[in-house]
Amino acid sequence: MALSRRALLATAFFGTASLAAAPAIGQAPRRATPGPLGPFGLDAAQFGLRPGSADDQSQQFQAALGEAARRDAPLVIAPGRYRISRVALPNGARLIGVPGATHLIAAQAGPLLVARGLERVALSGMTLDGLDIRVAGRDGLLNADDVADLGIRDCAFVHAGSVGLVLSRTGGSVEASQFRAMRESALFSLDSRGLQIERNQVEDCGNNGIQLWRSQPGDERSMVRGNRVERIRADAGGDGPNGNGISLYKAGGVIIEGNSLRDCALTFIRNNSGSGVQILGNQGRRCGECGIYAEFAFEGAIIANNLVEDCAQGANITNLDHGGRLSVFANNIIRNARKGLYPGVKEPIGGIGVHVEAEATVTGNVIENASETGISLGWSWGMRNLVATGNMVRKTGIGIAVSVVPKQRNALIAGNVIAEATRGAVVGTEYGKVVTGDLTKGPDARAAGVRVENNAVG
Template sequence: MSQSASFSSRRLFLAGALGVAGIAMASPLRAEMRKSGTGLGSSGLRGALDATSRGLTPSAGGDQTRLLQKLLDEAALSGETLFLPPGDYFADSLALPRVTRLAGVPGASRLFGPGLALTSAGAERIILDGLSIDGLAVPAGGTGRPLLDIADCPNLTVTECEIGNAAGNALDLTRSGGRIENCVIVRAGLAAIQSRDSSGLAIDGNRIEDCGNGGILVHRNSPGLDASIVTGNRLARIRADAGGTGQNGNGINLFRAHGVTVSNNQLDDCAFSAIRANGGSNAIIAGNQCRNSGETALYAEFQFEGAVISGNLVDGAAIGISIANFNEGGRLAVCTGNLVRNLRTKGPYPADAPGFGMGISVEADTVVSNNVVENAPLYGLKLGWGPYLRNVSATGNVFRLCPVGIAVTVVEGAGTAVLSGNVISGADRGAILGYRWSEAVTGDLAAEGARPPDHLTIAGNAG
């Protein structure tokens, strides 16, 4: 993952320092151009209206909002793509017509302005391809308007665009569907992408860096099926400028959104979670790499039913994986095949009991199998909290160099758990210990002759 520093000025952004031209995936527009033998910037581009042939002058200076708006409206009526040749176009707010096709040359066709916003409500189709869109919010303030503000568009396509320096969200989408693909989004004051109540949205192959409060947010106003797919993105340096204890600072955040797949993303240096699902049922979180998360790297929390967390790598976090809040209705999960390592006891706020430094923590109706946890300074695995434990199976895991291999609740009212076939190495305080909340109250329950409480089945674990 690119760890290059964010761009400190409009000049750097407009100079094409983002390097989007190196992205190998081609947009449908350019694929069509190759077949037809036409070149970018040619008025012979089939189905395209060259903006310069209608009086728009690249890099001429001055505000070109009125002419740009007129040309967008004309292209919408004729069904053409409005093509912006390479150059700088200073503009303010632009209203995207019901059918919008706006294209440019990646890294070279640049829309910019401190009041720039591309807005739409109720469009049938919007296609934005190969544009650089710069809000000039340096440094980003975090409270301003989004650069793209789209509502009620079922067919939104944003491809190979550079979008930077938004005062608020870079892309703010409401009740919209489509895809955001192969874009570079940097220096958003709030989030790179915020989607509310989406209808079949795909967010694929984007690079997102240096955002003030979030990376990709898939939210709903009330719980419901969302079915977005978030895959193959690279996110780095996501801050939590607005503070809090987890509502900000997440690389990918699902809130009340059911049926979302988050897969094969690379996430570095998120202030809180790399991936956080809050109240989102039937989430699939698979194949992601999460490095140096400030709090819990992978989180399924609060009122959810159904989560699959599998095949992820977590290297560096305060907690590796947490599947929590049975007291709030959080239940039903599979946690399998994950590698969690190099955890720490320090987080972004003073920890509640039992503290930071856990590898994996689960509570209800959950299978925990075939995971490897190494260097968790508190517990390798925590099963339950107080009476909040029910129907948990922990089998075939490896816990290495954790002071306590497995911490399991023995508080009255705790439900059934099976702990078998786990390998626990380097657990100086005990392989398996029973806890009353934060206090260890048993000897090593994996030791020969130990008699575990009736709600626990402990067998075949090796040290």
Template sequence: MRPNRRHFLALAGAAATVAATRVNAAPSSAAGVDASQFGVQAGSGGDQTRALQKAIDQAAGSRTPLWLQPGTYRVGTLKLQAGTQLFGVRGATRLLFNDGSALLEGAGCDNVTLSGLILDGVSRPLPEGRGIINIAAARNLRILDCEVVGSSRQGIVLDGAEGEVRSNTIQGIANAGLLSVNARGLIIADNIVRTCGNNGIQVWRSESGNDGTIVSGNRIDGIAARAGGSGQNGNAINVFRANNVYVGNNRITNVAFSAVRGNSASNLQVVANNCQSCGEVALYAEFGFEGAVISQNVVDGASIGVAVTNFDHGGRMATVQGNIIRNLSNRRPVGTDPNDGAGIGIGVEADSAVTGNVIEGAPLAGITIGWGRFLRDVSVTGNVIRRANMGIAVSVSAGAGAAVIADNLIAESTVGAIVGTELKRPVTGDMARDGAGRFAQLAITGNRVR
């Protein structure tokens, strides 16, 4: 039988009735318990803290999921217990912060799940270092499909957490969207993080050590540096003293400083990120690190595309491979050292290989090798560099170490394809044409210049 308009309307009405029944009815005992059974009322206008806390405690004690129906619930600080499973209707269940040290907090609360909640801090004052969510020493944590908005401090603060923070929206945060300290196996994936005052995602440790956090598939946009500084703020993803962290497949736009900034972070992998409109160094490995892989990223718009630096502080050992870097600027943000470089595609200093990258539009240099005497054992091979003032600038200062520069294609360089420098000052002719001459520590061969 061919359906007609009357049949279609009847079926649509029946489907809407079934859907409304599913939303409004309390979940079955198998699915969990409805918080309204504890006197929790959406949209009442009154403070729901006491009733909702009782519901959380009892449901967690019996390891039963607790459901909040659509609507707004005004609450103070709610304590999460081990086993808390708190669910809302995604995009419709809102917890509105009245006052306290956080909206949700817990310590030693393993096996917590938060899902489908809008957690609104309403920009009410919070203590220093706190967030809308604060969870410490928790294993098997799940924060899924939530919205964390309107914080006067941080969005989410985790200390010693294991688990995952996935598919959330974190926005309108005065300081950092998500701060993880001393993680024990954390996944931060597929979140939207935007309009944060100082940093997007921070993966930190109180002391240098193994961390192993995975930061993947996030969309990060609009990260400012309202607190100022020379790089501690304004970063989409900031990894500090945390080793063995993977940062991959993130889309990052409009950040005051760096898309990914690793500080004293060894064995850092920065892979296949798409980065646009960065105010300073887009992808950074700095200070006392050993080991960084920066590969297959796209950088469109930055002061420096990639920097692997601070050999003077022990920063060493990296591969920079297969990146596309373009549209670089010779301007740096306010607060940075005016002696630092700008308009550079890739800068490296020690024990590093730079290969297979494509760089276009570098006002100072496509690739810089070393800084003053801080150069040791760098290989630069098989790169394509177009429209750079200097194609490759290599330090020939007293004490600078060895470098191999081979089989690169360098086109439309203004000053020279391969130039020896002392700090910022060119001191040689074009060594791509003339050879290394008296600089026996340099091997320059097979480069194509046009």
């Protein structure tokens, strides 16, 4: 038969078996005998896998995977669209496609690929498309359970009826991949064995972007670095579980670093009850509630070198009533924290640059245009061992507010620059109501235990 230039190029990349296995128009596909490995691996076309077929090709795909695994070889899949459903990945499976050109399409609701109880699996250059077929519950385009080392690189997960990638008790890496148009979230991990989630693009998710959860508090050891997360909604509502760009729940020891986040319905980064978490050098613009949260039963959080703009509140380090304590908030820039409405609330909230409660140091930050308060130290009885030093606070209602509700207080407010604070540079408050004079101008008996010294006020 005559060979076109395109066919010759395809032959060069995928091996001669692809061309030989392609049936003539009108002929039934022939069952091919697996031939020798090409330069990249075993060609899936040898098993009757045909690009563009309207048939469910799960059976052919499964056979190809099994043979490739038996021969310890990668399975190479040519450009095109392949309809599959619930194909089980064998141990050692390595799938190689052409980024943006090799598409695995949902033949029915549920996962396209499943991996369970494996040591190692790898995918690269594949697009998994769920066709927006609604899925009940939390199910992914790829589900991985008890996989020691899952490697995903240069892949795309699109139009998921629930979640793009669902991982349980799984380790490995998800890198340089795209997640678009998810009804729920891009990636959901439960009880990770340590994940690297790096340089991915996450866009247009219904409720969350990247979620790392644990069934019990534990040392997650995961890293979330250099991802771009944009347009995260909160379709299911609620006051915290949804609307988050990056969400941790009981996941300790996580490093969240260098991510770029935009337009999240509630929060850019929310750490619920994860201890020893570091949130470093991230940038977020436009969220409906609080830019960065460390809340409930966390112990030990470092939040440093972040830039947060255009939120109801910049950062909230809170919930001493649940054991939330021990934090450093340093060298961040918070701009334009404006009191307003956000999804799920009836009254305006926010207008605060940063709020902390117990065993917390707030130092070296720049906070500008917080409509209510630049730095909030404590709330009700939740105020213990607080330090605010070396910060620049400008154009706020109150510069620094400190709770004077608890009888036992210990706070140091020193060496800060506070400019254009219309309701006082440093004041004592009870449940948000100012009850002292400006403490930079003189002591007040109602603020016993609060040291205010060497602040520059203008």
